[in-house]
Amino acid sequence: MSTISSDYITADPKGLYVYSRDLHYNLKIKIGTLDGSLPTPSIDEILEKPLRRFSETDGNMLLEIFISCQLFSGGKPISMEARTRYKAFHQRFSWNEWLYLSMHISDLPRDTLLVCTLYSVNGPYDLLPLGGTSISVFGNNGKMRCGPHDLYVWPMVRGDGVVPSATPGKVVDDNFQMNRLAKLVKRHRSGRIRSVDWLDRLTFREVEMINEREKREMSAMFLMVDFPPISVDDREVTVVFYEDEADKRVECVVAPSIVKVLDGELDKPNVVERKHHILTRNVRSGAADRELKPNSNARNQLNAILAYPPDQTLTSEEQDLLWRYRFHLSQDKHALTKFITCVNWGIPTEKQQAEKLVLQWQPIDPGAALELLTSRFTNPFIRQYAVDRLATTTDDELLLYLLQLIQALRYEDATEIRAALIRVSNAPSSHARKESVSRSSLSEKVSDLVQPTSVTTKRDLATFLIERSCQNPKLANYFYWFLKAECEKNKQTAENNKLAQDGLPMDTFLIVMKRFSNALSQGDDLHKSTRMMLSRQLVFVDRIMKLLKEIARESGTRKRKIERLQGLLGNPDSELAKCFSYADPLPHPLDADVRIVGLRADNAWLFKSAQMPAKLTFVREDGTDYVTIFKLGDDLRQDQLVLQIISLMDKLLRQENLDLKLTPYRVIATGTDNGFVQFIDSTPLAEILATEGTIQNFFRKVAPSKTGANGIAGEVMENYVKSCAGYCVVTYLLGVGDRHLENLLLTKQGYLFHIDFGYILGRDPKPMPPAMKLNKEMVEAMGEDNFRIFCVQCYSAFLSLRRSANLILNLFSLMVDSSIADIALEPDKTVKKIQDKFRLDLNDEEAVLYLQNLIDVSLTAIMPAVVDTFRKFVQWVRP
Known part of the structure; x- marks a missing residue:
């Protein structure tokens, strides 16, 4: 007591x-x-x-x-x-x-x-x-x-x-x-x-x-x-419990100046507005609106509305304005999504007019169609239109959006997806089909397996993704592993919450996985070989996990565990060594284009970390090495998302002839606590500064040149300046936190890149983090002239990515209901955080000045230098 x-x-x-x-x-x-x-x-x-x-x-x-x-x-x-x-x-x-x-x-x-x-x-x-x-x-x-x-x-x-x-x-x-x-x-x-x-x-x-x-x-x-x-x-x-000022007296106004009176009709519909809505959107007004052209004032208002971010709600006046000039706007593909938001899909006559006009509208880009697959659009016709636009993409372009498209399955009609699974299960086996089917009928065969038996050609998002994945083994590789991670996470959530999965939206991923498996098993030789490839990959990952779990249980130091790992893999008589030797090359889950035939036991390594990730060197068909890192105990889905967005940004910049030498290395989450990471031969900046003193000394050592400035090869310095600019802008837009000199890596060719994306969207464990990770050592390595080039590259990249802001915002809109750590903390604010980084309220000139100020503030920030010094001291005293 x-x-x-x-x-x-x-x-x-x-x-x-x-x-x-x-x-x-x-x-x-x-x-x-x-x-x-x-x-x-x-x-x-x-x-x-x-x-x-x-x-x-x-x-x-x-x-x-x-x-x-x-x-x-x-x-x-x-x-x-x-x-x-x-x-x-x-x-x-x-x-x-x-x-x-x-x-x-x-x-x-x-x-x-x-x-x-x-x-x-x-x-x-x-x-x-x-x-x-x-x-x-x-x-x-x-x-x-x-x-x-x-x-x-x-x-x-x-x-x-x-x-x-x-x-x-x-x-x-x-x-x-x-x-x-x-x-x-x-x-x-x-x-x-x-x-x-x-x-x-x-x-x-x-x-x-x-x-x-x-x-x-x-x-x-x-x-x-x-x-x-x-x-x-x-x-x-x-x-x-006592709160400060809890006992403070509050003066009560005896005679208030404002008297509140309950309005009984406050929650009832406004009959005047409803009558106005019916009259302005009457079918008879269509003939008059068809030839209607906006004046200068209306044109300015329309341009302002079209420039709104995707999630901004339109007022009733703005919706009426879009409807009035709908025929004029139908020639602008960027206006379609705004027009769809102003339609009242509950009124049959208005719905009929809108559907007819959507089919006559200038087709939108597949990236813009992603917005129509978010939770804000539930009309089946609109979601079908979005799928039709995605069908025009190439497989490589579809792969850029595949992670978000799988998340969009949450918003599909789960009842229809479940019913389609039953129809697929009852479909006749491909063994009863004729073997003389030509390759040109491949798409039709897959459609028979994944679509309901009907005379219509409509297909939902799940059907589309299964169909495209069945046609391309590379696409099937990533579709399977993305889907498997979601199934595993939903299973864990159901078990933790003691909820039966039957009848819940989380069943959608498992149903789609079963439909995908049925489509492959009932297809032709290509489909069956793809299914066999995925089965072999699953066994391949499972064996690696069991191996690392056995090593983790091994007592002793890290050196002894490494020796044990190399011994298990190097023993030619052990069953484990035979498991990683393939007569038939196996496409690697991390990169389906890489076909491996073996594993180099002598190069196996364990990193000095709490989870001890394993560095594994695989042998390609041509005898070259493919080095990866396998992590067990870490959720890589957030890193996977960030690297996917960086890959997309790199492609968008290259489309505008702006190559910033980004290094979007590959990451694949094979589960909720394991996955592969591509290994890039590089050195942390902290180690470079500790051993060489300056970054320029490192360049003079690995890339000397008698003709280059400061004795450094010009190409290497160009790669360094551009990659610094690219990652400064990219990490700023994504709000990447926990930046220090140990997770900034530099290659011998001059490519600087970031790793470890455990904190995004503005989260940071350190106090007062700067907007960009840019210190004086990085700038001193550039020199004065190259620093000006660096700033120009930053401005160009920022303005270029601002023009594609809607695409990036749409991708994050599809991720808001995922269980990714930093998104799940505040899912309702995810898109707003990214949107604020783009500063879409500024024009291009104001945006350049804003970014210039960010660079200046980040360069003169004191707290990051203190943190880097403290980390250096901790590493020095650590045994």
Whole structure:
């Protein structure tokens, strides 16, 4: 029991209380016992980890468990993690241990959550979460909790610190007496129920028996957590949360100057506006509107409307203006998406007019059609039109949008996709078809497999993607792995939330995956070979994962693990070495154009990192090396998205004859916690500055030239200046954070590029980050003349990408409902964050001045230099 000074005590008719602001010591809690039955591992888990079968209680020996506790507020941790000691349990799980949390009670926010997670120790570096629970430190009435609490433990998940929590410790169920009895015990503790000694002993014994019986009936785990009481002069007091100026008096205006009167017709439709809408969009007005031309004032208004960002809502007046001049605008392909937003698709006559006009409109670009596949457009006709426009793209162009198109499947009609799966499953097998079908009928054959049997040629987005992927093995490669990652993530989400997947939108990806598999299995030889390729790739990735998991369990230093890895791969008699030797070349999942036949065991390497990514060198058909990095334990989907956008930006810049020497290396997420990364032979800037002193010294060493300026080959310096400019603009637009000299890499050819995109959209773990990563060492390497060229290249790239801003915004609009980390934090603000970076409210001249100011501010920023110096010191003292 904690004691404080009586000076802070306040009397109240209901008892004594103290403000939380006056308690300047750490919060402590007592971890008591764990009751109930532990979750039993499934057959699949035992097969994957045989040691799990010893994790259950066996005789007098219990599982090795410890409990981790941490405070959360606003979904983020606010204290360090506190853990119980390791103990050997024999009869029951009982800790009876006080944990001190690294936060004063006076500093706790109102929404503070205590989050507890139970971990099972299965071996070195192998912790399995057995369950999690959470409870608010302050109750609904602002009082800090006191006394013991039985918290329901959600099995096989970590405690969740988000409000509302997915792992609440209080089970709200009127069928159990535990909740009712807990409230009565709380009333007795507070003195609202009179205490009778002999009767209390009998009652509490019966309460314990009822609680034990109901815990057994629930077949669940309950963790006893005790909050210590606060006392003054041997009198227990209540701790009440206190906010600054909470007791400030608010003057009440007795005679307000404005009187609010309820308008009963406020929520009813305006009959005048509805009548106006019907008259202006009447079918009879079409003949008059057909020859209508806008005057100078209307033309300016229309140009301003067409320049709006994709997600800006149009007013009723702007919608009427677009409708009035719809025939004039039909010659402008950029105006179609704005026109579609002003149509009321619920009115049959207006819908009929709009559909007829859309087919007569100047066809829009496939990139602009992506906007019509977002969640804002649900009309089947419009989504069908968007798919038809995407059908005009080449496979290489479609590959640039494939990641977002798979996300757009969320907004398709799940019922129709599910029904199509049933029709595909009942379709006749290709074995019954004639073998003499020509290659020209390939598209028709695939359409028969993936489309419903109908006389119409309509196809939804899922059908289109399956059809194109079946025709191109390279496209099928990326379509499969993108889709697999989404299926895996949705499965994990369903398991964590204890939701049945049947009937939920998350089933869409799994249905499309099954339709894709059926289409390949029922197709011709090309389709079956593609299906076989994907099956081989799946086995290939699975073997690498099992290999690295085995290496991770290996005890010893990193050097010993590397030797073990090379030994397993280099033993010609081992089955593992034979698994990575292919008589039939295998297209690599990272790049389907690369066909590998083997793996160089001597070149296998483990990086110095917590997850120890593996550097694997594969052998191509022609005998050359293809070096990749396989990461296990990291979600690469965010890096995959960023590199895809950088690849698209590089293509957009090249289309305007602006080659900024970007290096969009390849990344493929083969799951939610594993994937491949292309290895680029390069050196971090931190290492270059530490060993060579300056970047110019590095260039003079790797690319000397007697005729070049400063003794450096001119081509190398040109590559450096352009790549610096390109990545400064690209990382600024994407809001890439956590930039330091260790994730800026430089090749011997002068190409500078960024890696590690764990923070995007403005997030940054460092204080006061600059808009661009540009320090004096990077600028000094350019020289004065090249720095001016650098600035001009930055301005040109910024203006060029601003002209394609709608395409980039459309791509991010399709990603808002994905589970990518930095997007999922604030999905409703994702597009707005990117849009603000483009500064579409400025003209070109103002945009150049704005970017020039950003370069100046970033170059003179002090905090990045301090952070880089601190990181250098940490690396120096690290053993």
